[in-house]
Amino acid sequence: MPQAVTHVLIALIIVSLIRDFYISKKDKQRFPLHYVLIAGIAGLLPDIDIIAYYGLSFFGFTIAEVHRTFTHTLFLPILLLIIAGLTWKIKSKELGKHHLTFHMIFLMLALGSIIHLFLDAFLSGRIMPIYPFSQYMINFSVVSYIPANLQSLFFPSLDAILLVLWLVYMEYRHKISDFI
DSSP states (O other): OOOHHHHHHHHHHHHHHHHHHHSOTGGGGGSOHHHHHHHHHHTTGGGHHHHHHHHHGGGTOOHHHHTTSGGGSTHHHHHHHHHHHHHHHSOOOOBTTTTBOHHHHHHHHHHHHHHHHHHHHHHSOOBOTTTTTOOOOBOOOGGGGSOHHHHHHHHHHHHHHHHHHHHHHHHHHHOGGGGO
């Protein structure tokens, strides 16, 4: 299963690339880097069921009964997209000095959640996209094709590689060393 760092970094990288290469220079003021951060943190949102498990374990629930059930369905990102759509119509003021809006915040939450689901299904696990209505599973589990003795090293190595690539990209594109 992808680790927390992988979920955050992949969401950060995808949204950052979208911001840097597909949003015009004029519109970047309306798409501050704070949205990239929100999407990165939202990459962890479906794993909120692990927190629920800590409470439910006292009542005899196992991690398999709680994790990757309700929050690992398409219903969470769809709900967030619906909220984004509803708040899009509301002409609310921008939040704070960073010009954030509710509809973009919910859109980033939805995007981070979808990225999380894709990573779980693609790399090493399963998701049930319409649970509890169906037990249908999506499970590509690419990691299972790696030799067994290397599988335990895959996710820590992936985290390290992604972190280094992210830092190099941020230095190249945004000159983060200027802020140190």
